[in-house]
Amino acid sequence: MPVKLLRVGAPGEERPAVLAGDGRVLDLSGLTGDIDGAFLASGGVERAREALERRELPELDASGLRVGAPVARPGKVVCIGLNYRDHAAETGAEPPKRPVVFMKDPHCVVGPDDTVLVPRGSTRTDWEVELAVVIGRKARYLESEDDALAAIAGYAVSHDVSEREFQLDFSPQWDLGKSCETFNPLGPWLVTPDEAGDPQDLRLTLAVNGERRQDGTTADMIFPVAELVLYLSRFMVLYPGDVINTGTPAGVSLGKPDVPFLRAGDTVELEISGLGRQRQTLAQA
Known part of the structure; x- marks a missing residue:
């Protein structure tokens, strides 16, 4: 069941x-x-x-x-950048030859409808709807993609909120723009793999103030879910409760100069087929 x-x-x-x-x-x-x-x-x-x-x-x-977030106190949040072909194209980046991996402070995980805070000094707070993978068993030096899929407890909707100036201009690493408080709404549910279905056949959408900004499919991933879990297990131990954000499709403000970044009072709505919906209103930190 x-x-x-x-x-x-x-x-x-x-x-x-x-x-x-x-x-x-x-x-x-x-x-x-x-x-x-x-x-x-x-x-x-x-x-x-x-x-x-x-x-x-x-x-x-x-x-x-x-x-609340469907998983309490994740040990770590591992993120994959530029993992959709259309998103890499809109940012002017070459599709990566290996997964682009960065970490996000797990304390920024909040509930799916909790308020998202625009950081003080922010001018470029951006949105990213993503498929989250939640690990269900210890994964270390996995040998196959089947092993990788067996290590997954379930899937969830994730909002990888990002501050682009902090991320891209303030440091050669991305952490500053990814780990601000409330920057990872998660949920509403943790959906088991048998309910979620094929993780490479899910539709992701996001709207800002009622206007559709992102509309993509996980079929456009450069590195599919099984490959990502297998790859990460070779460089770090994945523990039960860890979260992997698997990347975002095209449509972020970073890739569209004519589309404004988020401001206090804006409302963001996200959905992934079969995994539920999120709705956040932004406020100033």
């Missing part, structure tokens, strides 16, 4: 839950204190699946409750 995991409640007080096929939110508190690396590593997804199949989970009244 496919599973969609989520966490609901105020920041720091989220309760683990699962979304049933009929739309009800069911409480996982009897199985686990949270949806985190320890839960994923210990077979928590399978326990949740079994409890769901046996109809053992009580319903949780989630009306009016905030939805």
Whole structure:
């Protein structure tokens, strides 16, 4: 049975839950204190699946409750730059021969509808809808793409918010423009691979103030999901709960000089087919 995991409640007080096929939110508190690396590593997804199949989970009244990031306290957020052919083209970059890898501070992960803060001094805050991969088992020197796919707990919508001046002008590395507070809304759900389907056949869209800015497909990735997980496992140990942001399609403000960057008061809406939607309103930090 496919599973969609989520966490609901105020920041720091989220309760683990699962979304049933009929739309009800069911409480996982009897199985686990949270949806985190320890839960994923210990077979928590399978326990949740079994409890769901046996109809053992009580319903949780989630009306009016905030939805948090579906994974608590990721150990690291690994990001892949320029991983869509059309995005590389719009930025004037050559398609990379190897994955472009950078890190994002995991503390900037927030809920899918939480406020995103425009950093002080920012003039070029930008948007990026991305497919997030969540690791479900320790991955170290994997031997095949099948092994890589087996290490994945699920997928989620990720918003890799970026400040381009900080990213490109202030340092030869990208971290300054990627790790500002609230710069990685995640969720609403962690969707198991059997529910998500082919990770290379998902549509990604993003709108700013109701105007469509991005509309792409994961089929346009230069380095597919399985190849990315396999590649990363050769250079770092991936642990349960780690998040991989796999890149963004064309349509970012960086690639369109006539399209303004984000400002306080703007609203961004993101969606990936089968993985849910996000909606954030920006405010000044």
